[in-house]
Amino acid sequence: GAGVSQSPSNKVTEKGKDVELRCDPISGHTALYWYRQSLGQGLEFLIYFQGNSAPDKSGLPSDRFSAERTGGSVSTLTIQRTQQEDSAVYLCASSQQGVLNEKLFFGSGTQLSVL
């Protein structure tokens, strides 16, 4: 596609429910990142996929968070047993090779609200 696509754009859920957030990166981009943007906060790194390598999960805040990337393309971020503190904008980004001097292309994000 022309850009990074995320769905849904908004998600309201009840505390304790599971949610799945989807990211469709730019075709051909080998690197995919998930970030979280809480109100008034900077972007917090969550997880990184690069090609067929094992993902870098060092930013995941708890074991309720997981992500997968199928076929080196679409990625799904899953949050189990959601808590109110999970409310944030979840941003996905992709880049061609995953090196520092590359531009990251961001999606518009998924606004998650946990009631």
Next chain:
Amino acid sequence: AQSVTQPDIHITVSEGASLELRCNYSYGATPYLFWYVQSPGQGLQLLLKYFSGDTLVQGIKGFEAEFKRSQSSFNLRKPSVHWSDAAEYFCAVGLPNNNAGNMLTFGGGTRLMVKP
């Protein structure tokens, strides 16, 4: 650990006025430096980046930024602000030779409002 500080959470300027958004970083070495802009309803977009060489870098939309090693700063500037520049601006730093997933550290952002 690397850190990035954007001291101004909100800034309001009049259309046509000049703009400077501050960014300070904490790092042992000269990092790679970036400014991204997040317009309402849109994803973050890269404005400019600095890796080495000329310390004054030009970006898109008429923005520029100057790297000052002595001050550990990378402030973003624009001589004349347009109403469409109203957005949130993020400074980011990264360590050279670190291509891990958490290679970029973002500042807390500065929300720019433009008065007519």
